[in-house]
Amino acid sequence: MSPTTSTVPAQLMDGTALARRVGEETAARAAELTRRTGAAPCLATVLVGEDPASVTYVRMKRNRCAKAGIVSRHVALPAATTTEELVATLGALSEDPTVHGILLQHPVGEHIDERAAFEAIAPHKDVDGVTLSSFAAMSFGRPGFVSCTPGGIMRLLDAYDVDLAGKRAVVVGRSAILGKPVGMLLLARDATVTYCHSRTADLSAHLREADVVVAAVGRPELIRGEDIKPGAVVIDAGYNPGNVGDVDFDGALSRARLITPVPGGVGPMTIAVLLEQTVAAAERQLEARAAR
Amino acid sequence: MSPTTSTVPAQLMDGTALARRVGEETAARAAELTRRTGAAPCLATVLVGEDPASVTYVRMKRNRCAKAGIVSRHVALPAATTTEELVATLGALSEDPTVHGILLQHPVGEHIDERAAFEAIAPHKDVDGVTLSSFAAMSFGRPGFVSCTPGGIMRLLDAYDVDLAGKRAVVVGRSAILGKPVGMLLLARDATVTYCHSRTADLSAHLREADVVVAAVGRPELIRGEDIKPGAVVIDAGYNPGNVGDVDFDGALSRARLITPVPGGVGPMTIAVLLEQTVAAAERQLEARAAR
Structure with a gap:
């Protein structure tokens, strides 16, 4: 295999622009729903502790909600919150008819059983797609919410x-x-999917054959440009300190056909899907109520 | 890559012998549970229609139950059973405290929503590991029953x-x-897992690099012996008319290090796991009841 380098640099996959388009559709749907039912879609955001990155993420999400006509209700819990307390909070939000979607900001701290917390979110409000039920639905092409990224x-x-x-x-x-979920979604679209990870013996060998690479580890520039197959599509879902992704962007740029920048690629789309699913959840819940 | 052929034929993976050992342990657990609680483990088998292969499979499973000290209760439904009727039957068995495990024999007929039927099985009785909940638990290494094969x-x-x-x-x-589930179980054990399928562009290329091959398609001898990497482990979960697996057994035998025969490899293990999980389900249900 000769290390061919394309003469044309990759086209950037502009997540910011696409997220804006999706966001406009979402805002229109939210406005229409509010007009029709008198109630705005509502996302509950739950944050445990005060990790600065998490605080920023939640604030970004709430700002984007506000712009889209989605009410957000923030629940800030102390870092010392127990699993039982968090489960109780999420259970109460799951029961609350004025809340249509629930986001538990990840990570929640080592002392909490995060899976137990996620499972306390009712599947019909799991607009972040984190429950076992949502994962299984994604895996089998069943109705349900997808994980946002x-x-x-x-x-x-x-x-x-x-x-x-x-x-x-x-x-x-x-x-x-x-x-795991992105692999299942790719498989549902008939890709031949390989899961690589920290124990994979020869990551480069797998990458060199890949038509589509999804980097989702959170290790800065783990994926070297020279391992990208010429003409491949490169999705970098890593986001590491210093605005660095999991892919050596400069190295990959000359070989890939399409590549997501970091930031401005996957990140904005994650929030766009969260908001879109919140409105979809609100539509179902409010319309089901109206029909009764 | 030169087509190296090993001089020593592969060792056979004897599913019949292993299933016998697992079956003896299961029988001992069933006897102990019956002695302690006065109730024998009970598996409900549900069969829709009279497909000859399905009739045979269910009979085999019930015979193996009897040998292991597991009571089986058979529910034979006519081929014209609707999804609603099947769901109702499975729901009733899920509620019945004298039934500890439920097996719905697959396939159930084109006119039935098989997924809806599977989902009517309570997860704690899903000893065949067919519900979305069991799949997600397998995928995330959570407690639950595995799919039997x-x-x-x-x-x-x-x-x-x-x-x-x-x-x-x-x-x-x-x-x-x-x-899907076997891939997730292999991933949980740190293998680098590739899902190939009918749309995969070059199956041979993937097989030639595989240290472990799991064939699970139900297409006679789809996998050619010459595509097996020398020294690989070959698991043939296919079972096609005429006792033919998905792998060209004779061709693979001279290249693989370990290979399952068909029959006598994966098949007996499927039933062994079903019985073992039935006893585990009964232990939990009967002991939970005794503790109250």
Whole structure:
């Protein structure tokens, strides 16, 4: 295999622009729903502790809600919150008819059983797609909410007309809310999907054959440009300190056909999908209520 | 890559012998539970229609139950059963305290929503591991029942001390009860997992790199012996008319290090896991009741 370098640099996959378009549609749907039912869609955001990055993420999400006509209700819990307390809070929000979607900001701290917390979110309010139920629904093509980052990645691939059927997709990372579900979504679209991870023996060999690479590990520039197959599509879902992704962007740029920048690629799409799913959840809940 | 042929034929992975050992342990647990609680473990088997292969499978499972000291209660439904009727039957069995495990024999007929039927099985009685909940639990390493064939495959790999960490595993097939879950179980054991399927562009290329092959498609001898990497471990979960698996057995025998025969490999392990999980379900339900 000779290290061919394309003469044309990759086209950037503009997540900011796509997220804006999706956001406009979401805002229109939210306005229409509010007009029709008298109630605005409402997202509850739950944050445990005061991790600065998490505080920023939640604030960004709430700002974007406000712009889209979605009410957000913030629940700030102390860092010392127990699993039982967090489960009780999420259970109460799941029961609250004025809340349509629930976001538990990840991570929640080492002493909390995060899975138990996620499972306390009612599936019909799981607009962040973090429950076991949502994962299984994604895996089997059943109705349900997708995990937001995987959902955003699929939207980006579709917006750039990436053909997935029969193509080799390599997912680097196997987390519950990113690697595993995005692999299942790619498989549902008939890609041949390989899950690579920290124990993979020869990551480069897998990458060199990949038509689509999804980097989802959170290790700065783990993926070297020289390992990208010429003409590949590169999705960088990593976001590391210093605005660095999981892919050596400069190195990959000359080889890939399409690539997401960091920031401005996957990140904005994650929030766009969260908001879109919040409105979808509100539509179902408010309309079901109106029908009664 | 030169087509090296090993001079020593592969060792057979004897599913019949391993299933016998697992079955003896299960029978001992069933006897102990019956002695302690006065109630024998009970598996409900549900069959829709009279497909000859399905009739045979259910009979085999019930015979094996009887030998292990598990009571089986058979529910035979006419081929014309509707989804609603089947869901109601499975719901009633899920509520029935004298039933500890439920097996719905697959397939159920084109006119029935099989997923809706599976989901009517309570997760704590899902000893065949077919619900979305069981799949998600398998995928995330949470407590729950495994799908029986994937579970049996993992037991075989362990019995023959197959090291999976960092190894390339290729799963051919992506069904809900076999391909998808076995891939997730292999991933949980740190294999680098590739899902291949009918749309995969170059199956041979994937197979030639695979340290472990799991064939799970139900297409006779789809996998050619010459595509097996010398020294690979070959698990053939296919079972086609005429006792033919998904792998060209004779061709693979001279290249693989370990291979499952068909029949006598994966098949017996599927039933062994079903029975073992039925007893585990009964233990939990009867002991929870005794504790009250």
